[in-house]
Amino acid sequence: MSQEFKKTACILCSINCGLEIQLDGRRIAKIRGDKAHPASQGYLCEKPSRLDYYQNGRDRLTAPLRRRPDGGFEEIDWDTAIREVAARLAHVRDTYGGDKIFYYGGGGQGNHLGGAYSGATRAMLGSVYSSNALAQEKTGEFWVDGQLFGRPRCHTTGDYEHAEVAVFVGKNPWQSHGFPRARAVLRAIASDEKRALIVIDPRRTQTAELADYHIQVRPGGDAHCLTALLAALIQENLTDSDFVERHTRGFEDLTRHLQTVSVADYCARAGVPEAQIREVARRIAGAKSVSIFEDLGIQQAPHSTLCSYLEKLIYVLTGNFAKEGGMNIHTRFASLGGGGKGGMRVSPVGGHRIISGLIPANVIPDEILTDHPDRFRAMIVESTNPAHSLADSRRMREALDALDTLVVIDIAMTETARHADYILPAASQYEKWEATFFTLEFPHNDFQLRAPILEPLLGTMIEPEIHSRLVRALGGLDEADLAPLRAAADKSWTAFGEAFLAAAAVTPMLGKLAPVVLYETLGRTLPDGAQAAAALWGAAQSCAMSFPESVRRAGFEGEGMELGNALFAAILRERSGIMFTVDEYEDTWRRVETPDGRINLIVGELMDEFVGLAGEDPAARNPEFPFVLSAGERRTSTANTIYRDPAWRKKREIGSALRMNPSDAERLGIDAGGRARITTKRGSMETVVELTDTLQSGHVSLPNGLGLSYPNENGERLIEGIPPNELTSGEDRDWLAGTPHHKHVPARVEAA
Ligand code: SF4
Structure with a gap:
């Protein structure tokens, strides 16, 4: 060793x-x-x-695979695979149009670098529609950021380390993290009597157990709970009037509605004590600083976009914006959105709103399973597993099978790969240069370029090389264009940058193919074989151009391209990562992009829904499905699905259990460790039961990340645990952002 x-x-x-x-x-x-x-x-x-x-999972792929007419797969060599994939996709482009080729994915929790190269393949194909997992979670929040602060990219982040009060709404950072050193930060807040931890969550999570205030809202009652909190702030004059007057617009209109809200009535509907809501409102208003984190608990539940709006109003109305310990707009090293053609706003078939370049994940099958002439005909799926991770797996599989061509780029034989026409096996995240673009911190934002610690498994390929070869096979990359760029790269990065900009001005396609052009030119000159990092030179330039002062405060020097070069050099050099920006709190104001620089408090499109809460009862249940299922709870024994081998979990049976309150189990005649059948409008499955009073009566949960098919020692495929999306429905989604209601699935539970 x-x-x-x-x-x-x-x-x-x-x-x-x-x-x-x-x-x-x-x-x-x-x-x-x-x-x-x-x-x-x-x-x-x-x-x-x-x-x-x-x-070292048994599911790793070691050769490109092609679907045979009998439905099985056969191994083919890389040259054949690239040639045939390019030809199949070009056929779809030339017959129906490149916009019928849909791209999904581009990376998971740790791997965004490979996906950065896909833009070149898509440019050659004319593929303009895309989506990724963010469209299952964050697009509603991004849209609200756009309404309040001017652009969806005006994304705020909390300063939990310095906040006097930290509020978590539908978020259990003990388990799902979300900010650096989460457990240490939570413990520090919980043990300091001058600070406070507030959790709004139907479950008594590990974070809730540490909290000073756990508002145990009824499942589905978040919007009423947040509205009651806002009404208490307004009605008790607890807002920061100076901040509101100087920095916001629309306060009077907002107040007019919130003055009419009965705090007592909304609390009753949300299932929370009025006295607790009023006490929490006063604690927030009296704090020197407050940071608030909203996450999947509200983002994947009813009224999710509205809840994002209400959550943001709490910190804005109390003046906890652009200050230490409050909420700030962070820098970013690279964009996580899907891009796409300027001005395009809706999906081609259903007319669903596209936010941050992403089509709502829940409507993807609707954009395929139709005879509409603009339906998607082909799909490229990269480093992600929509047949398992998106709502209504059965319908998603049907949609994948209806495509003319499905190409999957991944390291393992996933649920999605099994429906592919071609599978291109990628090297693992530890076998290549890799990075993530989750650069969401403030005031210090960091980025790490990871060097490979292993050679690629034989037969696999890194994604930059896959895309470069696809682009060549599609007729891109003229050697006559590349040669002068290589010569310039040999001289200096600045010479390269100037040559690249000049060449792209003459041949605009070079700009569209930038990632692979960089890979094939500048990349070949990078030290330590870091060719795959070439695309980051462009990201470093764009970051330095967007945030020059913050990059300089992080210790980088130079003007124009030299500043980006200094940043890129440090990224290549520092194996533990770097701080790429250091912000001042005032920077947040410079990043607000509303025309008058004020925060907009009224979001017209949400007002009917907001006012309509008065007539809604979150406790109402369909008698056929009296339980609320939280499909995909993060537990100690669950991780994301890159752990395909169930043996990674020590307590396997209990880790896959349906959790329920003991009173419900007793009523249904289910013992601890007994089995239950859970049924929703889309499916029915059986599993072991774990009893816990951390869930309210009527609320049950299943873990995330399970139900993957994995071969045992004899090669037989077994499925352990419930794949949650066999039970969810694509049509249960937010009306505006299309984000799924995974945390609020109507269900029936019976003893099995
Ligand atoms: S899962 Fe990994 S990245 Fe996330 S907090 Fe734990 S160690 Fe850190």
């Missing part, structure tokens, strides 16, 4: 804590936190200790 520890990162959640890994051959033998990582500083939770189950 090698004694050397190699620097990399955890790939199991968006925080990507720095890791040091010791290898035993190709096995990940030991893992420890990287103390030099600028954000995580050696911190780890328990989940990455089993990363070898990802790296």
Whole structure:
């Protein structure tokens, strides 16, 4: 076993804590936190200790696969695979139009670098529609950011380390993290009597158990609860009037409605004590600083976009914006959105709103399973598994099978790959240069380019090379264009930049193919074989151009392109990552993009829904489905689906259990450890039951990340646990953003 520890990162959640890994051959033998990582500083939770189950899973693919007429797969060589994939996709483009080729994915929690190269393949194909997992979670919030602060990219983040009061709405950071060193920060707040932790969650989560105030809202009652909190702030004159007057617009209109809200009535509907809501309103108003984190608990439940709006009003009305310990608009190293053609606003078939370039994930099958002439005919799926991760898996599989061509780029034989016409096997995240673009922090924002710690598994290929070859096969990349760029790259990065800009001005397609052009030119000159990092030169330039002062405060020098070059050089050099921007709180105001620089408090499109809450009863249930199922609870024994081998979990049976309140179990005649059948309008499955009073009566939960098909030692495929999306429905989604109601699935439970 090698004694050397190699620097990399955890790939199991968006925080990507720095890791040091010791290898035993190709096995990940030991893992420890990287103390030099600028954000995580050696911190780890328990989940990455089993990363070898990802790296050396039995499901790894080692050759391109082509579907045979009998439905099985056959191995083909890479040249054949690239040639045939390019020809199939070009046929769809030339017959129906490139906009009928839909792109989904581009990376998960740890791998966005490979997906950055897909833009070139899509440019050659004319593919303009895309989506990814953010459209299952965050697009409603992004849309609200756009309404309040001017653009969806005006995304705010909390400063939990410095906040006097931290509020978590539908968020359990003990388990799902969401900011660096989450458990240490939570413990510090909880143990300081001058600070307070407030949790709004139907479940008594680990974070709720640490909290000073746990508002245990009724499932589905979030919008009423948040409205009651806002009404208490307004009616008791607890808002920051100076801030509101100087920095917002629409306060009078907002107040007019909130003055009419009965706090007592809304609390009763939300199932929370009025006295607690009023006490929490006063605690928030009296705090020097407040940070608020909203997450999937509200983003995947009824009224999700409205709830994002209400959550943001709380911190704006109390003046907790653009200040230490409050909410701030952060920098970003690269965009996570899907891009697309300017001005395009809706999906081609259903006319569904596209937010941040992303088509709502729930409507993808509707955009395929139709005879509409503009339906999607082909799909490229990269590093993601929509047949498992999107609502209504059965319908998603049907949609995948209805495509003329499905191409999957992934490391493993996923549920989606099994429906593909071609599967292109990628190298794992530890076998290539990799990075994530989850750069969401303030005032210090960090980025880590991870070097490979292993050679690619034989037969696999890194995504930049896959896309470069596809672009060539599609007729892009003229050697006559590339040669002068290579010569310039040999001289200096500045010479390269000037040559590239000049060439793109003459041949605009070079700009559209920029990632692979960089890979094929500048990339070949990068040290340590970091060719795949070439696209980051462009990202570094754009970051330095967008946030020059913040980049300089992080210690980088130079003007124009030189500043971007300095940033890029540090990214290539520092294996533990770098702070790429250091912000001042005033920077947040410079990033507000409304025409008058004020925060807009009235969002016209949400007002009917807001006012309509008065007539709604969140306790109402369909008698056929009297339970609310939270489909996809994050538990100690669950991670994202890159752990395909169920053996990674120590307590396997209990980890896959349906959790329910003991009073419900008793009523239904189910014992602890007994079995239950859970039924929704889309499916019915049986599983073991775990009893817990952390859930309210009438609320049940299933874990995320289970129900994957995985081969045992004999090659037989087995499924362990329930795949949650066999039970969810695509039509249960937010009316505006299309985000799914995974945390609020009407269900029936019976003893099995
Ligand atoms: S907090 Fe997230 S990134 Fe850090 S070790 Fe845990 S799962 Fe990995």
